[in-house]
Amino acid sequence: MPVIPTQKLLYKISESCKQQPKNQLAEVQRKIIVTPLLKLFPQVPQEALYYELLNSGLFKPHEWMALDDTVKQLEERDVWGIVKKEYRRLKPLWDGPKVRIYIYPLTNNRPIFEGMTANKNGVAFNKALFLFVTTDLAEAELTTLFVHEYHHSCRLFYLNKTPQEMLLKDSVVLEGMAEWAVEELYGEKSLSPWAKRYSYEEALMIWKQSFVPALNVKGVGNHHAYLYGDRKKQLPKWIGYCIGYHIVQSYLKNKGPVEQSTLCKIPTDDLLAGSDFSTD
Structure with a gap:
């Protein structure tokens, strides 16, 4: 049941x-x-x-x-x-x-x-x-x-990770994939308002400045500032969700259409490598 x-x-x-x-x-x-x-x-x-x-x-x-x-x-x-x-x-x-x-x-x-x-x-x-x-x-x-x-x-x-084992990059991609799933099934109108809150260019800049140095931070509880925003860290509201959406969109743009059954099994590092959001 x-x-x-x-x-x-x-x-x-x-x-x-x-x-x-x-x-x-x-x-x-x-x-x-x-x-x-x-x-x-x-x-x-x-x-x-x-x-x-x-x-x-x-x-x-x-x-x-x-x-x-x-x-x-x-x-x-x-x-x-x-x-x-x-x-x-x-x-x-x-x-x-x-x-x-x-x-x-x-x-x-x-x-x-x-x-x-x-x-x-x-x-x-x-x-x-x-x-x-x-x-x-x-x-x-x-x-x-x-x-x-x-x-x-x-x-x-x-x-197959516990919340304590999740890395920041896992959490960001997780949210981006879920938003893409919503858009694929129900259209852009059904996206959360923060999915496109910031432009691709803004998301990429903040990704390089603030996210790349912290991608291996462990523990979901330590990711909240990056996902929801944090004034002290100079992270705007909902930035992690927005970046995650742009990551998945750029991966699909570069690699072509991918079935959800395949997409959700792509390793985080492979998905980042195939997107415009490199970790270098």
């Missing part, structure tokens, strides 16, 4: 929280959502996994009171069915791995991007991916979110 029926877990959380004091709400959420995941992530402490999900957009424990209504609306919009259909289409198309897909409500405490409050987010691993969504999320946005995250799972399955 690739798409886990998380609506059942959500109803269970709602029912359990009605009988618990406020200081036990987090424990209820952790027990019902996180504990079953430990078999997929045996090396990850439960608290660390819980924090990762919360940090990625999982609804906060105190938001349980809206769960029943939220789940009913998501069911009416057939969110689980839409994702299942897309997974069944993409897995053979990309020769992708079997993953477990978890769908949960997005927290009300949402960041603001480009002047708009976020209405979705996701996080992917090579064995599982998580989608955090709102009840007003359009079907097209839901499918592009899934495409992006499932492509991450495909790439991570090939790389």
Whole structure:
């Protein structure tokens, strides 16, 4: 069962929280959502996994009171069915791995991007991916979110690296590949706004100045400044995502069309070497 029926877990959380004091709400959420995941992530402490999900957009424990209504609306919009259909289409198309897909409500405490409050987010691993969504999320946005995250799972399955082993160059290429997958399936209009935020020339200049010296920095947690931007490092917003997109586009321009099932298995160094973004 690739798409886990998380609506059942959500109803269970709602029912359990009605009988618990406020200081036990987090424990209820952790027990019902996180504990079953430990078999997929045996090396990850439960608290660390819980924090990762919360940090990625999982609804906060105190938001349980809206769960029943939220789940009913998501069911009416057939969110689980839409994702299942897309997974069944993409897995053979990309020769992708079997993953477990978890769908949960997005927290009300949402960041603001480009002047708009976020209405979705996701996080992917090579064995599982998580989608955090709102009840007003359009079907097209839901499918592009899934495409992006499932492509991450495909790439991570090939790389076979833990988050701590990932290099900065792996993370940048990972994001660029996922955005290309979205564009290939749904067109340029479906790209994230930061994919083309900076021109090819701007991206190449920043790549040479700031990224090339840091390409072997290990650990996903150490890549955030490069992906999202950092004033102290003089890195503009979303620059890593934009550079990743330009890298993949230049590789395809130089090498010609490549099937996704092949593209996601190209070693990072080979892809960089075939692009305009050399590491020299």
